[in-house]
Amino acid sequence: MKQINQSKRNSLAKAISLYQEYENCSLQVKNACSWVIGVTGVTAAGKSTLGRNLVKQFRKKDLTVAAILIDPSSKKEGWAILADRNEFRDPELDCDNGLFLRSLASRGEKSALVHALPKIIAHAKMFADIVIVETAGAGQMDVEIEDCVDTLIQVLAPLEGPLNMEKAGINECAHIFAVNAREYFQNSEQFFALAEIELGRKTDNNGWQKKVFLVNAKEKKGIIELIEGLYAHKKFLEQKKPSY
Numbered sequence: 001m002k003q004i005n006q007s008k009r010n011s012l013a014k015a016i017s018l019y020q021e022y023e024n025c026s027l028q029v030k031n032a033c034s035w036v037i038g039v040t041g042v043t044a045a046g047k048s049t050l051g052r053n054l055v056k057q058f059r060k061k062d063l064t065v066a067a068i069l070i071d072p073s074s075k076k077e078g079w080a081i082l083a084d085r086n087e088f089r090d091p092e093l094d095c096d097n098g099l100f101l102r103s104l105a106s107r108g109e110k111s112a113l114v115h116a117l118p119k120i121i122a123h124a125k126m127f128a129d130i131v132i133v134e135t136a137g138a139g140q141m142d143v144e145i146e147d148c149v150d151t152l153i154q155v156l157a158p159l160e161g162p163l164n165m166e167k168a169g170i171n172e173c174a175h176i177f178a179v180n181a182r183e184y185f186q187n188s189e190q191f192f193a194l195a196e197i198e199l200g201r202k203t204d205n206n207g208w209q210k211k212v213f214l215v216n217a218k219e220k221k222g223i224i225e226l227i228e229g230l231y232a233h234k235k236f237l238e239q240k241k242p243s244y
């Protein structure tokens, strides 16, 4: 199995720390054509639980993954609970050197990202086939992630009504919607049907017809279909622009 060796891990970890610490930090970066996937959605929607399942599938394909996980910092005292890492932990992944995990605190950013994210992503692309970015819990106006990634997944908890889905903002940005229907949620099927009508029938500026998938992140349901949807978007991008 392919790995991200220790010296690469150290180098990437150091670079990320420098980018985080020094706003003007600029390091030498070679262009790399790795696939960057963003995972966004409101807090507790299931972004990390779903992200872990995606990583497992990518590792089965022997693709290396760098996962950048953003959690919010306290505005008042500066602390942050970097718990995304725990949700990404899994016995299958614990000793897997093909996965690089890094938690980042938002450190006063007003968006669901960190200021250095574009630089961090560019750097991580040199070391992994796929870079996954999990935003902090995102609201309707947290749209900046769209410009940082190739493919954006929005994880939905079945709470929104048709009007919420039609509103501008983050719902306009995602390429793929994953409705995370927990076992005990009622009406998940109806919500999924509604999301397909309201969100899945839209086409983005590139001509991509958005897709909606019904998943259960905890019970690993719908993951294969979701992965197929992600690859469909990747293929779409490659056909549009061979070196996207």
Ligand SMILES: Nc1nc2c(ncn2[C@@H]2O[C@H](COP(=O)(O)OP(=O)(O)OP(=O)(O)O)[C@@H](O)[C@H]2O)c(=O)[nH]1
Pocket (backbone or CB within 6 Å): 041, 042, 043, 044, 045, 046, 047, 048, 049, 050, 084, 087, 136, 137, 138, 180, 181, 182, 183, 215, 216, 217, 218, 219
């Ligand atoms: N029963 C059940 N629990 C789930 C499911 N998906 C996620 N959870 C649990 O819900 C909680 C929140 O899930 P996370 O994956 O941490 O959600 P998140 O969107 O990453 O949350 P933030 O990073 O805080 O924004 C965790 O305790 C998960 O174990 C599911 O499909 N079923």
Ligand SMILES: [Mg+2]
Pocket (backbone or CB within 6 Å): 047, 048, 049, 083, 084, 087, 134
């Ligand atoms: Mg999370």
